[in-house]
Amino acid sequence: MAEVPEPTHRRRSHAGTRDLERYAGLFAERTTVMRSSAMRDLMAITARPEVISLAGGLPDTSTFPPQSFAAQMTRIAQESAAKALQYGPTEGFEETKDCILEVMGAEGMLPDPDDIIVTTGGQQAIDLVCKTLIDPGDVVICEAPTYPGAIPTLCSYQADVVQVECDEDGMQVEALEQLLDELRAEGRRPKFIYSVPSFQNPAGVTMSLPRRTRLVELARSQELLVVEDNPYGLLRYGGEPMPPLYQLDGGDFVIYLGTFSKILSPGIRLGWAVAPPPVMEKIVLGKQAADLCTSTLTQYFVREYFAERRWQRYVDDLVDIYRGRRDTMVEALRTHFPAEATWTEPEGGLFIWATLPDYIDTSDLLAKALRADVAFVPGQAAYVDGRGAHSMRLNFSGVDDEEIREGVRRIGKVIAEQVELYGTLTGEHRVPEPAAEPQPNVVPFRKAEEA
Amino acid sequence: MKVAVLKGGRSLERGVSLRSGARVEDALERLGHEVLAIDVGPDLVKRLVAERPDVAFVAMHGVGGEDGTVQELLEILGIPFTGPGAAACARCMDKVQAKDAIEEAGLPTPHWFAFNQTAFREFGAADALGRLEETLGFPLVVKPSSGGSSLGVKFARSAGEVPEALVSAFSYDDRVLLERFVDGRELAVSVLGDEPLPVVEAILLEGDRYDFEARYEIGRTRFACPAELSAEEERAVTEAALATYRALGCTGFARIDLILGDDGPWLLEANAIPGLTDTSLLPQAAEAAGLSFEQLVERILDLALEPAAA
Numbered sequence: 001m002a003e004v005p006e007p008t009h010r011r012r013s014h015a016g017t018r019d020l021e022r023y024a025g026l027f028a029e030r031t032t033v034m035r036s037s038a039m040r041d042l043m044a045i046t047a048r049p050e051v052i053s054l055a056g057g058l059p060d061t062s063t064f065p066p067q068s069f070a071a072q073m074t075r076i077a078q079e080s081a082a083k084a085l086q087y088g089p090t091e092g093f094e095e096t097k098d099c100i101l102e103v104m105g106a107e108g109m110l111p112d113p114d115d116i117i118v119t120t121g122g123q124q125a126i127d128l129v130c131k132t133l134i135d136p137g138d139v140v141i142c143e144a145p146t147y148p149g150a151i152p153t154l155c156s157y158q159a160d161v162v163q164v165e166c167d168e169d170g171m172q173v174e175a176l177e178q179l180l181d182e183l184r185a186e187g188r189r190p191k192f193i194y195s196v197p198s199f200q201n202p203a204g205v206t207m208s209l210p211r212r213t214r215l216v217e218l219a220r221s222q223e224l225l226v227v228e229d230n231p232y233g234l235l236r237y238g239g240e241p242m243p244p245l246y247q248l249d250g251g252d253f254v255i256y257l258g259t260f261s262k263i264l265s266p267g268i269r270l271g272w273a274v275a276p277p278p279v280m281e282k283i284v285l286g287k288q289a290a291d292l293c294t295s296t297l298t299q300y301f302v303r304e305y306f307a308e309r310r311w312q313r314y315v316d317d318l319v320d321i322y323r324g325r326r327d328t329m330v331e332a333l334r335t336h337f338p339a340e341a342t343w344t345e346p347e348g349g350l351f352i353w354a355t356l357p358d359y360i361d362t363s364d365l366l367a368k369a370l371r372a373d374v375a376f377v378p379g380q381a382a383y384v385d386g387r388g389a390h391s392m393r394l395n396f397s398g399v400d401d402e403e404i405r406e407g408v409r410r411i412g413k414v415i416a417e418q419v420e421l422y423g424t425l426t427g428e429h430r431v432p433e434p435a436a437e438p439q440p441n442v443v444p445f446r447k448a449e450e451a
Numbered sequence: 452m453k454v455a456v457l458k459g460g461r462s463l464e465r466g467v468s469l470r471s472g473a474r475v476e477d478a479l480e481r482l483g484h485e486v487l488a489i490d491v492g493p494d495l496v497k498r499l500v501a502e503r504p505d506v507a508f509v510a511m512h513g514v515g516g517e518d519g520t521v522q523e524l525l526e527i528l529g530i531p532f533t534g535p536g537a538a539a540c541a542r543c544m545d546k547v548q549a550k551d552a553i554e555e556a557g558l559p560t561p562h563w564f565a566f567n568q569t570a571f572r573e574f575g576a577a578d579a580l581g582r583l584e585e586t587l588g589f590p591l592v593v594k595p596s597s598g599g600s601s602l603g604v605k606f607a608r609s610a611g612e613v614p615e616a617l618v619s620a621f622s623y624d625d626r627v628l629l630e631r632f633v634d635g636r637e638l639a640v641s642v643l644g645d646e647p648l649p650v651v652e653a654i655l656l657e658g659d660r661y662d663f664e665a666r667y668e669i670g671r672t673r674f675a676c677p678a679e680l681s682a683e684e685e686r687a688v689t690e691a692a693l694a695t696y697r698a699l700g701c702t703g704f705a706r707i708d709l710i711l712g713d714d715g716p717w718l719l720e721a722n723a724i725p726g727l728t729d730t731s732l733l734p735q736a737a738e739a740a741g742l743s744f745e746q747l748v749e750r751i752l753d754l755a756l757e758p759a760a761a
Binding site: 364 | 466571578615
């Protein structure tokens with residue numbers, strides 16, 4: 001038998017492949033908007049082990065019971081090894097869709113299984129929707145701020161992204177109406193409106209019922225597609241459940257995106273999209289071209305996991321843990337952030353959005369914060385137009401209570417130094433004081449003209 | 452030859468440094484050298500002592516790797532290294548020192564004032580801002596004294612914008628500069644050994660030239676190399692850059708940034724270790740001079756090993 005030579009030096013075989021000039025002439029135009037930025041370089045150093053990172057968006061997977069994981073994988077190996085190791089249908093297994101129906105049912109939705117496609121994480125669902133709907137230059141409407149991870153996807157399809165301000169009740173649908181009028185006057189029709197209506201990433205806000213109703217009315221009357229991204233809907237720590245846009249609309253003009261990442265595991269990379277049949281047909285073709293099918297192995301895992309009938313209990317456990325961490329973070333913000341700062345107090349999800357006085361640029365502040373071994377996401381990451389410079393996204397799900405307290409304390413300290421310095425510079429000598437009493441009605445957002 | 456490539460470290464420019472380093476490693480391997488890649492950390496000295504490389508290629512940017520710290524260590528260990536020596540690096544990194552040296556050499560650099568935080572916090576320097584704004588005029592440029600990239604550089608169009616710009620700049624360094632804004636073409640001259648390479652010009656693609664933020668936004672600036680300059684302009688620019696390189700005591704290589712105004716070149720700063728990534732200016736300039744990246748790397752190594760360089 002011929003022997004395969006041992007690779008002598010792993011990197012040597014790649015020598016040369018890094019030189020841009022060898023490939024520069026071949027790159028598609030869309031790659032020019034996919035380059036790294038100074039801010040991404042800053043984010044790269046948040047991964048140092050000594051840094052407390054409130055910048056991530058990670059669920060706490062340490063709470064998942066290892067024995068349960070082992071039992072399910074063993075069962076798959078014993079009973080379905082050949083199938084679990086094989087390709088699967090592009091749309092996903094019917095059994096996976098049954099699990100999805102359970103999850104969506106928990107929020108009051110009852111889609112037709114044929115309208116569902118299982119995707120490689122929620123991120124692929126976003127990508128497939130863009131692939132299906134966007135031509136270069138097409139208008140896509142997003143919230144301001146919007147999910148930072150959607151921006152590179154939209155940009156890689158060369159969408160013209162227009163953002164509509166949010167306040168504590170989510171996207172300002174009145175402002176959206178005005179924007180739609182303006183676009184119509186220019187003869188432009190947005191391909192879709194992308195929204196995270198519940199516990200939004202990054203702002204943590206939830207769209208009010210009147211706005212949800214109005215948004216769905218607008219979509220129906222103007223025949224516009226709304227893409228509802230709902231990764232956090234079941235992670236509610238307070239307040240009343242809100243009907244998803246999909247439920248209000250019945251699935252004619254709302255494309256729904258879901259994921260198992262936040263209620264089970266992001267590592268299994270399982271998400272889904274629900275769309276009207278003609279759209280779904282195109283999405284399936286796109287999925288086929290992208291990766292043929294979603295991992296069969298992890299679909300089997302989800303099937304086994306749901307068969308145990310404990311998934312809702314696990315979500316309840318997560319809700320208890322995250323609720324505690326949210327409270328810890330809000331408490332820490334009240335103690336350590338200056339009086340001029342405002343922040344959202346989300347009823348669910350993973351993020352708090354804090355806004356600082358407008359003389360503090362949070363990208364610059366991050367440089368200072370990193371020297372104090374703490375990180376957050378600068379607000380600009382959630383905008384396409386450079387806004388958001390005075391805000392930051394803080395994650396409370398992936399860090400424990402002690403880290404939350406210490407992380408917020410460190411950020412508060414660098415902010416306090418900047419506030420004091422600004423006071424000195426302007427002669428106002430404003431010495432920051434922690435808010436004496438908890439502020440019950442914190443205004444989460446500045447008005448648009450001040451932002 | 453055994454070449455240690457020093458990269459990474461803890462500076463804010465870690466990401467760029469890793470890309471510079473990776474590209475240099477590839478080139479060195481293609482040139483047939485034995486490459487020892489080191490992401491610089493607390494074990495640096497131990498590793499260098501254990502591995503005894505023939506030469507160190509310093510592909511670090513920003514604090515620690517570009518400010519003379521690593522260079523000082525290499526000098527102590529007696530390991531030849533690429534780029535300027537410790538003293539020159541320290542001078543380039545500190546914009547105040549650099550501008551002092553440039554001015555001392557009789558070269559034009561925009562008028563400036565430097566402050567540390569103590570001046571504002573303890574000595575009421577804010578009360579001097581009005582006077583100094585009058586001297587410098589608007590817009591004016593506020594920048595951290597150290598740091599190679601554009602991080603923390605802000606433009607103030609009016610007195611009201613100065614405090615905010617200072618707060619940003621002080622996020623990066625305890626000392627900041629307020630500098631007169633010079634209108635003109637933005638040029639960069641890379642010097643290799645004692646030879647100036649073709650001039651690179653940064654050209655704003657869209658928006659007015661007072662849209663300062665656009666300068667640092669990806670895709671809104673394009674680089675032309677060689678820059679379109681008259682013979683006279685080119686001579687003035689390269690001579691000024693070369694004189695700056697010498698005034699700062701640079702050896703090996705460096706990149707000099709300047710503005711070409713109506714009244715000639717104005718020197719802004721020197722980068723002791725300019726980026727070596729696939730989009731960086733020094734490799735572009737070298738290519739315009741007919742040097743491939745490998746040839747550039749080889750030449751940089753040769754310069755490090757020249758006896759005179761030590």
